[in-house]
Amino acid sequence: MSSWYEASARQRIEALSDPASFEEFIGPQDREISPHLSLFDLPVQFDDGIVVGRAKLAGKPLMIAAQEGRFMGGAVGEVHGAKLTGLLRAARKLGWPVLILFDTGGVRLQEANAGEMAIAEIMREIVLARSEGVAVIGLIGGRSGCFGGGGLIAGCCSALIISEQGRLSVTGPEVIETNRGAEEFDSKDRALVWRVTGGKHRYLIGAVDHFVEDSNDAFRQAAISALSRPARLDADVLAAEQKRLETRLSRFGALTEARDIWSALGLSRPEAIPSLAAQAFLAESAATRETADDAR
Amino acid sequence: MEKLTFQFETNRIAGGERKQAIIGVVASGNLEVLIERTLPPSQCHIEIATAAHGFGPVWEAVLSDFIARRAAGGLKISINDGGARPDTVALRLAQGVRMIEEDS
Numbered sequence: 001m002s003s004w005y006e007a008s009a010r011q012r013i014e015a016l017s018d019p020a021s022f023e024e025f026i027g028p029q030d031r032e033i034s035p036h037l038s039l040f041d042l043p044v045q046f047d048d049g050i051v052v053g054r055a056k057l058a059g060k061p062l063m064i065a066a067q068e069g070r071f072m073g074g075a076v077g078e079v080h081g082a083k084l085t086g087l088l089r090a091a092r093k094l095g096w097p098v099l100i101l102f103d104t105g106g107v108r109l110q111e112a113n114a115g116e117m118a119i120a121e122i123m124r125e126i127v128l129a130r131s132e133g134v135a136v137i138g139l140i141g142g143r144s145g146c147f148g149g150g151g152l153i154a155g156c157c158s159a160l161i162i163s164e165q166g167r168l169s170v171t172g173p174e175v176i177e178t179n180r181g182a183e184e185f186d187s188k189d190r191a192l193v194w195r196v197t198g199g200k201h202r203y204l205i206g207a208v209d210h211f212v213e214d215s216n217d218a219f220r221q222a223a224i225s226a227l228s229r230p231a232r233l234d235a236d237v238l239a240a241e242q243k244r245l246e247t248r249l250s251r252f253g254a255l256t257e258a259r260d261i262w263s264a265l266g267l268s269r270p271e272a273i274p275s276l277a278a279q280a281f282l283a284e285s286a287a288t289r290e291t292a293d294d295a296r
Numbered sequence: 297m298e299k300l301t302f303q304f305e306t307n308r309i310a311g312g313e314r315k316q317a318i319i320g321v322v323a324s325g326n327l328e329v330l331i332e333r334t335l336p337p338s339q340c341h342i343e344i345a346t347a348a349h350g351f352g353p354v355w356e357a358v359l360s361d362f363i364a365r366r367a368a369g370g371l372k373i374s375i376n377d378g379g380a381r382p383d384t385v386a387l388r389l390a391q392g393v394r395m396i397e398e399d400s
Binding site: 008010027028029038041042043044045046047068070071 | 297316318321322323326328330332346347374376377378
């Protein structure tokens with residue numbers, strides 16, 4: 001059983017797609033590198049930290065993008081973003097689903113303006129694709145988690161899959177601590193970080209649709225199952241999502257600690273949640289978790 | 297960024313049929329190695345971009361050792377370095393050559 005958390009972007013694509021079915025677009029041999037990093041005397045990577053291409057999953061064609069969380073924290077720069085934007089456009093044209101293998105801290109600060117614009121373009125492409133019924137599925141379980149603009153992109157997806165190791169949020173723990181102090185949020189308190197942003201909590205409050213153990217095979221099976229979920233985004237879906245978020249806010253808005261939320265959900269042993277293995281956690285939470293139904 | 301290039305002659309031709317291989321990642325203490333089978337079989341050309349300046353002689357020693365130990369004839373090797381130690385460089389080069397020898 002290979003760990004998704006430990007795997008590289010290329011290994012994840014290899015493990016996810018049918019054997020020998022992956023064909024990369026704008027691969028490292030094209031040397032489509034960041035035009036900004038040399039200004040800071042920083043080393044580039046030939047694929048700019050994202051691998052994009054087409055593949056088959058369970059015999060069906062789709063598009064795949066995988067971020068490399070070890071290169072600059074998987075951060076989105078101009079080229080990195082443009083590769084994902086282009087992939088989403090091609091997917092919409094062909095009517096193929098898209099898998100985004102998130103592993104990112106957000107926008108790359110050295111090319112922040114280009115990166116922020118890329119995030120906006122990607123979000124627009126996802127909304128356009130989904131308005132035509134194209135599924136865009138996010139997989140979260142890498143070492144850099146899914147933060148900043150990555151969290152915004154994930155929020156636009158038609159389905160999300162997460163492991164316990166996965167973390168999903170917009171403002172990351174270090175950023176909160178830098179701006180508001182360690183009293184507000186101690187980013188070195190790993191238990192706290194995972195209680196707030198980690199896969200189990202995100203699954204319990206209905207921010208994601210599938211919770212899987214940290215293995216390539218579990219992510220593959222969940223991706224196959226997520227492909228059958230409804231993907232269309234329209235006014236009715238948005239209205240339902242808004243209503244559900246309002247309900248979530250009224251149920252949990254006054255609570256300041258994840259364990260209190262788990263308690264309010266009706267979990268009998270909230271303190272035991274962090275230590276449960278994947279299957280036991282799923283069994284424990286099946287009856288009480290908030291269902292996602294598109295809301296993040 | 298320091299750019300280094302090395303040109304080697306070798307009578308050991310790289311095995312396999314794959315046109316290209318990539319291994320590693322540009323991160324602290326790590327590097328990425330892109331290998332392309334584009335040269336005449338007796339040549340190996342290696343290009344390096346590194347943020348750690350002044351280590352030309354160390355690179356030359358590691359690469360000479362690599363050429364002596366592995367079959368790298370016909371390969372163009374491009375490296376983006378994040379300050380990797382010599383042992384990591386040697387490991388990635390060996391992994392890259394092994395990868396290009398595999399069936400495509």
